[in-house]
Amino acid sequence: MYVLITALALVVAAAPVISFAPAPARFVPSRARALNAAAAGDAAGSGPLRARLVGTGSAAPETRVTNDNIAEWIDTTDEWISSRTGIGSRHVLSADDPGLASLAARAAASALADAGVDAADVDLVIVATSSPDDLFGDAPTVAHAIGASKAVAFDLTAACSGFLFATVTASQFLHSGAYKTAVVVGGDALSRWVDWDDRNSCILFGDGAGAVVLQRTEDAADSGVLGFALHSDGGGHDKLQCAYNGARRDLATSTGASVTTGAYAPITMDGREVYKFATRRVPEVVAEALENAGLEAGDVDHLLLHQANIRIMEIVADRLGIPREKIITNLNEYGNTSAGSIPLALEEAVRTGTVKKGDVIATAGFGAGLSWGSAILRWG
Numbered sequence: 001m002y003v004l005i006t007a008l009a010l011v012v013a014a015a016p017v018i019s020f021a022p023a024p025a026r027f028v029p030s031r032a033r034a035l036n037a038a039a040a041g042d043a044a045g046s047g048p049l050r051a052r053l054v055g056t057g058s059a060a061p062e063t064r065v066t067n068d069n070i071a072e073w074i075d076t077t078d079e080w081i082s083s084r085t086g087i088g089s090r091h092v093l094s095a096d097d098p099g100l101a102s103l104a105a106r107a108a109a110s111a112l113a114d115a116g117v118d119a120a121d122v123d124l125v126i127v128a129t130s131s132p133d134d135l136f137g138d139a140p141t142v143a144h145a146i147g148a149s150k151a152v153a154f155d156l157t158a159a160c161s162g163f164l165f166a167t168v169t170a171s172q173f174l175h176s177g178a179y180k181t182a183v184v185v186g187g188d189a190l191s192r193w194v195d196w197d198d199r200n201s202c203i204l205f206g207d208g209a210g211a212v213v214l215q216r217t218e219d220a221a222d223s224g225v226l227g228f229a230l231h232s233d234g235g236g237h238d239k240l241q242c243a244y245n246g247a248r249r250d251l252a253t254s255t256g257a258s259v260t261t262g263a264y265a266p267i268t269m270d271g272r273e274v275y276k277f278a279t280r281r282v283p284e285v286v287a288e289a290l291e292n293a294g295l296e297a298g299d300v301d302h303l304l305l306h307q308a309n310i311r312i313m314e315i316v317a318d319r320l321g322i323p324r325e326k327i328i329t330n331l332n333e334y335g336n337t338s339a340g341s342i343p344l345a346l347e348e349a350v351r352t353g354t355v356k357k358g359d360v361i362a363t364a365g366f367g368a369g370l371s372w373g374s375a376i377l378r379w380g
Helices: 008-013 031-041 078-085 100-115 139-146 158-178 234-239 271-292 310-320 340-349
Strands: 051-059 063-068 089-091 124-128 152-156 181-190 206-217 226-230 246-248 256-261 302-305 360-367 371-379
Touching: 008 051, 008 158, 008 246, 051 100, 051 158, 051 340, 078 246, 078 310, 089 206, 100 139, 100 181, 100 340, 124 139, 124 158, 124 371, 139 152, 139 181, 152 256, 158 181, 158 206, 158 226, 158 302, 158 340, 158 360, 158 371, 181 340, 206 340, 226 271, 302 310, 302 340
Parallel strands: 124 152, 124 181, 302 360
Antiparallel strands: 051 206, 063 089, 181 206, 226 371, 246 256, 360 371
């Protein structure tokens, strides 16, 4: 499974004891990127897309592992973990659970029910994941499971940025008029790729999936995707990765040919470098997406970032000048679920009434690749 992973739980991987620098001064965005985007046209992220968000759903495994549970086999404490990450527990797929595709299908079905949309009317299903059950992709399986019999379905891999990249991708299909209804799922099962004897990584990750339903709108003023900005930099891929680690096998040939077996090593990351990357790039990309949407930080009702570390969320909010009380987070319950983290938190916020129809949400994902992106969404 090709699992380039998450960017954020980041900091804790750097050292046994981690101190956070005070939040930098408020970030004042440059208009350079916005001007470049405007010159390039809508494809660069400027202006609204003709796509509305009309439903959301989520699913998580029943097995819940608390910090105190982890302390039973690792030298750590609940206070050590929660004070450094904001994580109190995580949900993980057990050996008896059916797998990620099942979680993704449950989240997608729930989103369709919330939207009041029939699966037979879905044209497109995108599953954003780095940890599918099937290396060839889970999206067709998910589409079949929910009854989306006429939909084209494919996976998209961008680690913790995956849900945002997939949402923008689906919105482009709707904006162009190619399709009318899309389901976007973000989900990961990173518990499969964690070294459970490494306290710097096993405390971070959980499993889960979230989904949204998007529909084309004929009125741009009714858009739910107001602006976006997406980036990647392969020069930093070694800072956060789940690298291929197959063993050599020599074939019984006269030429001495050899191959490697299929296997991947556990997640590794340079916590210090990923932390620096996240706190630098995320405020920039949110500001860029806001400019592309023609909005300012004061127009934002909610800030919804990839759920990896509460300290990063707070620093990003401070740099953007967005009050911390506008941060949406369920990190304490679910930990870092990679591509699942943003839609999981969004579903909970909508279901509990925190997010209301018409609210503007500034979202940002960032992680392995390295990749990072932001989309400014209007709910409902």
